[in-house]
Amino acid sequence: MRVAGFLLLLSGWVIVLAAVALLHPAAPQAWFVAAGMAVEILGLGAAARSYVAGRGGSR
Amino acid sequence: MNPPVGTLSDTAAAVSMFSILLAPLALAGLALVNTGLGRSRSAAHAMLASLSVVGVAVLVYFVCGFSWQGYAGSPAHVFLAGGRPWNWIAAQPWFLRGIEWNGSAPSLIVLLQLFSVGLAALIPLGAGADRWRLASACVSTALLAGVMYPLFAHWAWAGGWLAQLGYVDAGGSGSIQAVGGLSALSIAWTLGPRRGKYTAEGMPAAIPAHNTVLVLFACFLAWIGWMGLNGAGAILLAGAPAGSIVLAAVNTSLAATGAGLAAAAITRFRFGRPDASLCANGWIGGLVASSAGCVFLAPAAAALTGLVAGALVVFSVEWLDVYLEIDDPGGAIPVHALGGLWGLLATGLFSRGGRIPLLPQIVGIGTLLGFVLPAIHGYHWVLDRIYPQRVSAEGERQGMDLHELGAGAYPEFVIHREDFGQR
Numbered sequence: 001m002r003v004a005g006f007l008l009l010l011s012g013w014v015i016v017l018a019a020v021a022l023l024h025p026a027a028p029q030a031w032f033v034a035a036g037m038a039v040e041i042l043g044l045g046a047a048a049r050s051y052v053a054g055r056g057g058s059r
Numbered sequence: 060m061n062p063p064v065g066t067l068s069d070t071a072a073a074v075s076m077f078s079i080l081l082a083p084l085a086l087a088g089l090a091l092v093n094t095g096l097g098r099s100r101s102a103a104h105a106m107l108a109s110l111s112v113v114g115v116a117v118l119v120y121f122v123c124g125f126s127w128q129g130y131a132g133s134p135a136h137v138f139l140a141g142g143r144p145w146n147w148i149a150a151q152p153w154f155l156r157g158i159e160w161n162g163s164a165p166s167l168i169v170l171l172q173l174f175s176v177g178l179a180a181l182i183p184l185g186a187g188a189d190r191w192r193l194a195s196a197c198v199s200t201a202l203l204a205g206v207m208y209p210l211f212a213h214w215a216w217a218g219g220w221l222a223q224l225g226y227v228d229a230g231g232s233g234s235i236q237a238v239g240g241l242s243a244l245s246i247a248w249t250l251g252p253r254r255g256k257y258t259a260e261g262m263p264a265a266i267p268a269h270n271t272v273l274v275l276f277a278c279f280l281a282w283i284g285w286m287g288l289n290g291a292g293a294i295l296l297a298g299a300p301a302g303s304i305v306l307a308a309v310n311t312s313l314a315a316t317g318a319g320l321a322a323a324a325i326t327r328f329r330f331g332r333p334d335a336s337l338c339a340n341g342w343i344g345g346l347v348a349s350s351a352g353c354v355f356l357a358p359a360a361a362a363l364t365g366l367v368a369g370a371l372v373v374f375s376v377e378w379l380d381v382y383l384e385i386d387d388p389g390g391a392i393p394v395h396a397l398g399g400l401w402g403l404l405a406t407g408l409f410s411r412g413g414r415i416p417l418l419p420q421i422v423g424i425g426t427l428l429g430f431v432l433p434a435i436h437g438y439h440w441v442l443d444r445i446y447p448q449r450v451s452a453e454g455e456r457q458g459m460d461l462h463e464l465g466a467g468a469y470p471e472f473v474i475h476r477e478d479f480g481q482r
Binding site for chain 1: 140141143145224248251252257261382383384385418421422424425426428429430432433436437
């Protein structure tokens with residue numbers, strides 16, 4: 001889950017970059033940037049949860 | 060967008076130089092905060108580590124960091140994608156060659172950046188306090204100062220692709236604070252919590268600051284230093300006129316005081332008494348949040364930014380401690396990572412006359428979370444496998460002072476038996 005979390009973080013950034021590079025600065029660009037940020041937040045949550053779960057095993 | 064530098068008036072150069080010379084006080088303040096919030100048996104180690112990482116950061120930045128960061132208008136590598144140029148890294152010579160040392164804007168930027176990269180390097184020490192080896196901290200700092208910091212700083216400050224989009228960060232909420240704060244998050248994950256911090260059931264134990272007076276005094280030092288950082292950054296990196304230093308100082312002060320008082324009020328309401336450590340963290344969080352928009356916000360907006368930053372720090376300290384089991388003795392993650400990201404967002408939300416668009420600020424935040432954090436965690440993961448970042452269990456029990464330095468910070472203190480007992 002840790003690796004998946006960091007991959008989601010990177011994927012979200014790629015979505016944000018793609019929105020900036022490929023779309024015009026109008027409504028769709030903002031929506032794609034928002035979608036990329038949502039993916040990043042999911043990734044951050046997954047990475048954080050994986051560390052809590054990993055610590056549970058080592059306690 | 061950063062205006063190309065090189066056209067500073069004598070007044071602007073003098074004001075910038077004066078501001079830059081205040082900046083080391085921010086470093087001193089942060090070093091004292093980190094030391095005071097840690098344990099007494101690691102105090103000397105914390106201060107020596109602060110000096111060491113600042114030294115490593117400055118030297119590595121001198122060797123190669125600035126050559127990759129550059130300044131607005133300096134030679135850079137650019138590629139085309141989506142029909143637009145993407146300026147992604149500078150192409151300056153190494154060892155600061157090519158800079159004219161005559162008070163020119165690039166020379167002042169170099170001086171400011173030496174202190175800025177030192178400040179960024181100090182931030183992760185707060186999260187790794189009491190258990191991060193000195194040598195490991197220095198190696199991690201070399202990568203931060205030599206690669207990650209200059210790369211993001213180029214994007215944000217030196218005409219890079221983020222600056223081209225309209226991203227604004229006058230004093231370094233993102234480039235200095237969030238980069239350092241995300242490095243702190245990564246090192247907290249890599250090291251794990253201090254021994255005795257969590258029970259077998261995962262309940263956190265309070266490990267109080269060993270010198271609260273030091274921590275609170277450091278807030279005053281940091282306040283002065285931050286006014287210098289923000290003022291110089293506004294003139295040299297955001298192209299603000301020299302007179303705007305007054306607004307930068309006012310906004311910095313309002314954000315810090317607002318954040319400190321918000322933390323005091325919230326802890327008074329929640330715990331019955333104001334919590335000194337959290338108030339100090341709130342104060343610094345306000346300074347951090349003030350940086351990005353120090354000359355783009357009206358004073359009322361700066362105060363509001365500070366109030367929110369103070370609240371954010373108090374609640375996120377508890378959230379990280381209890382729910383995410385992240386042991387961050389110095390509060391580096393809530394203060395610098397969250398405070399920095401909030402400062403970037405607030406600049407887009409509250410800028411005077413809506414001059415700063417929100418979308419580039421969000422793209423900047425997305426880049427910090429989606430690129431900078433995984434990259435930093437990647438090199439910490441590799442470093443930890445080559446040479447363990449965390450001190451041995453015996454070393455942690457002894458304290459970093461005795462284990463790594465051979466002598467304690469306070470040799471005349473009476474050592475209580477329970478301080479050295481196994482938790």
